[in-house]
Amino acid sequence: MKNGTCPKCGSNEIISEAPLRGSDSIPPYISILEPEPPNRPFVWMPKGEQSQFTAYVCGACGYTEFYAIRYQALNEGRKKGFKAR
Ligand SMILES: [Zn+2]
DSSP states (O other): OTTSSOTTTOOOOEEEEEEOOOGGGOOOEEEEEOOOOSSOOSSOOOOEEEEEEEEEEETTTOOEEEEETTHHHHHHHHHTTOEEO
16 A cells, blocks of 8 residues: 555555544544553553554545554554553
8 A cells, every 4th residue: 555556456546644533633543551560659650652543545445554653662662561552
């Protein structure tokens, strides 16, 4: 899809890098968070990473792919053990 061709129908009529719009003025996003430590300090705020998405839409058949914008930050969080919730 990012190469400009639809993997479903082969069309090159692709709408690229479209930001997602959502309800309640907050676009859809995912969040991953640091797990709670075994000896939880009295004051503890989990570290985390979040990302919204951008979309690639095929104008010929409607097939759509979503890509996380902050995928590198999400992956760094994953390496630290952050979990989706
Ligand atoms: Zn298509």
